[in-house]
Amino acid sequence: MPNPRTLEYAQQITCIDTFYQRQGLAACYLLESEGEAAFIDTGTSNSVPQLMAVLEQKGISPSQVRYVIPTHVHLDHAGGAGSLMSQLPNASLVIHPYGAKHLIDPSKLIAGATAVYGEEAFEKQFGQLIPIPEERVIQAPDGFRCHFGNRELLCLDTPGHARHHICIFDEQSRGLFTGDTFGLSYPELSGTQGPFIVPTTTPIQLDPDAWYETLDRLMELKPEKLYLTHFGEVSEPEKLVGQLRQHLQEFTTIALAAVEEPGEQRKSEIERALQKWLLQKLEQNGNTLAADKSLELMAMDLDLDAQGIEVWLARREEAAAG
Structure with missing residues (x-):
């Protein structure tokens, strides 16, 4: 596992390379505000140790992370959601209503990806997909807002690439977290x-x-x-x-x-x-x-x-x- 590779942007936004396939192909983001934090996208389960290492480097306790927000359930964006949530005791997962069931019970995601890649390649690329308890999942319809610290994130239903895709607008940075949209x-x-x-x-x-x-x-x-x-x-x-x-x-x-x-x-x-x-x-x-x-x-x-x-x-x- 490589050491975490991060890019620090303004407004307490950290881009974390998830090392999916290669360096510089896929990222997730850590947002901070007043002692609390949120992740947008997660990479795969193989990426999660790097995300936790970034928290440690920044002096952020896992208990300070309030939200994990995958833009959609494709595995380079959400494959690590279950593993990450298992290490963040106070976090809620925020996901498009159409995607929620696949992270609560990832069996269909596993079956589909295994059929494409084979069991050995699936394990190598994505690691384990861990179910997320339903009570920790918040379904985010269009216009849903979540708050942490002094920050508000607006979740928008954004079909086109995928029907279960959301984009997240951060008023503080005037930035859009766009997933694949x-x-x-x-x-x-x-x-x-x-x-x-x-x-x-x-x-x-x-x-x-x-x-x-x-x-x-x-x-x-x-x-x-x-x-x-x-x-x-x-x-x-x-x-x-x-x-x-x-x-x-x-x-x-x-x-x-x-x-x-x-x-x-x-x-x-x-x-x-x-x-x-x-x-x-x-x-x-x-x-x-x-x-x-x-x-x-x-x-x-x-x-x-x-x-x-x-x-x-x-x-x-x-x-x-x-």
């Missing part, structure tokens, strides 16, 4: 034109129309900062939301161009088109990373994005067929 923006992808945003269209609940509405709603809050799980703080939300909208539209165009491809060939064609799209866009953004390095960096994400786009196409076809 603002896509991903790895520092390695930045260029002379600034950060580069890639939509995250992983299976199975991609809904572009809902996503556009979500982005409109988030911008009504006039956030000053975005805190992405993948990865870190980014500025200029108004500029980035335009980029994300454009890129999401281009993803759906790629999907519809592949609609006639048969079976497994369709997913492969979508992934090839996404790779070509990525390299073109990175060049336009002034990124100088070699093409092979860019594709290596994004290999897992593009594979998952292609899978999600293919599922979306299949769902559209089923709906059209009646």
